[in-house]
Amino acid sequence: MNNLRRLIIKGSMAAGTLGVAVSAGLLMPTTVLAAWPANAFGAKDMTEGLANLLGSSDMAESGDIKIKAPDIAENGAVVPITVTATMAGVESITIAAPNNPAPLVASFDLAGGAHGYASTRIKMGKSGDVIAVVKAGGKLYTAKKGVKVTIGGCGG
Amino acid sequence: MAAKSIKIRAKFKEGVTTVKALLTHQMESGFRKDSKTGGMIPAHYIQEVVCEVGGKVLMNAHWSGGVSKNPYLSFKFDGGEGETLKLTWTDNKGESDSAEAAIS
Numbered sequence: 133m134n135n136l137r138r139l140i141i142k143g144s145m146a147a148g149t150l151g152v153a154v155s156a157g158l159l160m161p162t163t164v165l166a167a168w169p170a171n172a173f174g175a176k177d178m179t180e181g182l183a184n185l186l187g188s189s190d191m192a193e194s195g196d197i198k199i200k201a202p203d204i205a206e207n208g209a210v211v212p213i214t215v216t217a218t219m220a221g222v223e224s225i226t227i228a229a230p231n232n233p234a235p236l237v238a239s240f241d242l243a244g245g246a247h248g249y250a251s252t253r254i255k256m257g258k259s260g261d262v263i264a265v266v267k268a269g270g271k272l273y274t275a276k277k278g279v280k281v282t283i284g285g286c287g288g
Numbered sequence: 289m290a291a292k293s294i295k296i297r298a299k300f301k302e303g304v305t306t307v308k309a310l311l312t313h314q315m316e317s318g319f320r321k322d323s324k325t326g327g328m329i330p331a332h333y334i335q336e337v338v339c340e341v342g343g344k345v346l347m348n349a350h351w352s353g354g355v356s357k358n359p360y361l362s363f364k365f366d367g368g369e370g371e372t373l374k375l376t377w378t379d380n381k382g383e384s385d386s387a388e389a390a391i392s
Contacts, residue, residue, distance in 0.1 A: 168335040168336055168350055169350065173335075173350065173351075173352040185350075209356060209357065210356045210357075211356070212360075214362075229354060232354050233317075233319045234317070234319070234352050234353060234354055235354075236352055236354070237351070237352055237354035237355060238349060238350070238351045238352070238354070238355055239349065239351075240347055240348075240349045240361075240363065241347065241348040241349070241350075242346070242347055242363070243344075243345060243346060243347070243348075244341075244344050244345070244346045244365065245346070245365045245366035245367060246346045246347055246363060246364065246365040246366075247304070247363070247364040247365060247366070249362075249363055249364045250349075250361070250362070250363050251360070251361065251362035251363070252355060252356075252359060252360060252361045252362070253355070253356040253359065253360050254354055254355055254356055255317065255353075255354050255355070255356050
């Protein structure tokens with residue numbers, strides 16, 4: 133009885149370690165290659181997308197983030213956005229437009245002496261806020277700016 | 289993609305390098321309708337942009353189809369004088385391109 137029990141425990145442990153080794157070996161290359169977080173950028177809801185991307189949706193508003201964007205964008209297909217974060221240790225800058233069909237627009241991971249600065253041009257389907265989320269020192273900070281769009285850039 | 293899909297300008301000034309890059313890509317979000325066929329135009333956009341200097345990744349951007357057509361991006365970092373910057377993009381169809389530029 134006891135012997136059988138030992139055997140079963142041993143067997144299950146061996147199988148367990150094997151399973152872990154296999155899954156680790158299989159998962160390693162995919163995580164490296166497919167770093168693009170599909171569940172974050174594919175999310176229809178901004179809070180969900182941000183939580184999937186950054187691991188948390190718990191963020192504080194901060195005055196240290198400056199969003200440079202036009203008050204009125206004539207063409208929603210091209211809205212220039214510049215985000216400057218003056219806090220120390222900026223790890224990433226994420227730009228989102230909550231009124232877009234895919235609210236998460238872009239995320240910049242910064243390393244190796246890169247400044248808290250990112251600039252790009254985004255599409256906006258409707259008037260609304262542009263939200264910047266900055267990850268600095270493991271915490272999330274956010275700021276937003278309203279942009280009025282006269283011609284949408286996402287519809288056809 | 290076309291041979292020259294990337295234009296990079298990297299300027300070093302007072303200890304800081306400012307990188308500006310212009311990529312050529314249609315950045316189709318997948319949310320647009322094709323007026324001729326009535327179907328949706330399939331998504332085709334850049335998902336990842338990686339900037340390296342001296343083999344070190346400085347900036348790794350993940351994009352959705354919400355970035356404008358022929359995307360522009362800019363970022364800044366400390367140092368980098370006289371080094372070479374390498375930018376690589378990959379889109380959702382697995383196409384990619386890379387270019388190098390000297391920081392001046």
